[in-house]
Amino acid sequence: MADLPDDRIPVDAVPFAEFDAVRAKLAAAEDEVANYKLRLADFENARKRMLRDADAQRKFAAEGLIRDLLGALDNLERASAAAKAAGDTGPLAVGVSVTASQFLDVLKRYGVARIEAAAGTAFDPNVHQAVSQQPTNDFEPGAVTQVVGTGFTLHDKVLRPAMVVVAAQPPAGGSSE
Amino acid sequence: MADLPDDRIPVDAVPFAEFDAVRAKLAAAEDEVANYKLRLADFENARKRMLRDADAQRKFAAEGLIRDLLGALDNLERASAAAKAAGDTGPLAVGVSVTASQFLDVLKRYGVARIEAAAGTAFDPNVHQAVSQQPTNDFEPGAVTQVVGTGFTLHDKVLRPAMVVVAAQPPAGGSSE
Structure with missing residues (x-):
């Protein structure tokens, strides 16, 4: 401050130019804060959406597999019904009927x-x-x-x-x- | 500015006190920006982790169901093997063998x-x-x-x-x- 070009400025004051530079920096920093606030809010929404989606996904994750397995279950139940209709009470007929039930019980546990x-x-x-x-x-x-x-x-x-x-x-x- | 108590301050300068207040605000805003940067980086990492987890979860989503279904598949294959060993080539024995294969084919499609x-x-x-x-x-x-x-x-x-x-x-x- 010793070589101040303008000697009208006393030691307890700051030139406008310097003050304005700091004020401009403050304005820029405040803009940046506002911008970060928006981005954080976006992130927070995205996070909530992902958690919600993950939940739904967990619930229906096995949907394709289960849908595809229903065909095998149909065949099993059809075979069991045909054996029953034919009066077949042998171990294979009983085994098929038990397996079809077991199969359906497992699927039930998964919704x-x-x-x-x-x-x-x-x-x-x-x-x-x-x-x-x-x-x-x-x-x-x-x-x-x-x-x-x-x-x-x-x-x-x-x-x-x-x-x-x-x-x-x-x-x-x-x-x- | 007409009633400035200190007339040593010229119109093109700002008192230290005012300047310092703005500088303090700037420092606070810059801290806030640094803080937001860290939080955004955390969020970004969390997002990447969630995407990675979701991927693994998708791949192994049906793990429990599949594990539980293996018991039914075992029974089916055991019944089929017993029928074959007993020389049973009736429609039920054939149906069970076909269903066991169909069952395993579906599981194969899911990994x-x-x-x-x-x-x-x-x-x-x-x-x-x-x-x-x-x-x-x-x-x-x-x-x-x-x-x-x-x-x-x-x-x-x-x-x-x-x-x-x-x-x-x-x-x-x-x-x-």
């Missing part, structure tokens, strides 16, 4: 459930798929008359709808042709 | 592989579990003589080791008792 679709329940397009209509007086029109394929959900999401036959109004006075 | 453990291969504690030793001259000591339980890996991680019988040196000159 899989059979879709209830007994004859007489109302057709629900969210969980049933109509494969045909059956003119009948035995059920209300729109009711399920027969389940031809088991449906499954995973944590309440439909993996495969139940395949059902749906009751239709029979033609009045029998066949009209 | 599951059988652990190779043929008789004669060297015992590998990473993928084999010795259930007993068999004194024999037919195999080198330490070789697998028999596989009694199939092992499986998921993406090269052992889900279940192969259960094997391991060759041991027979007692010199036969039974020594």
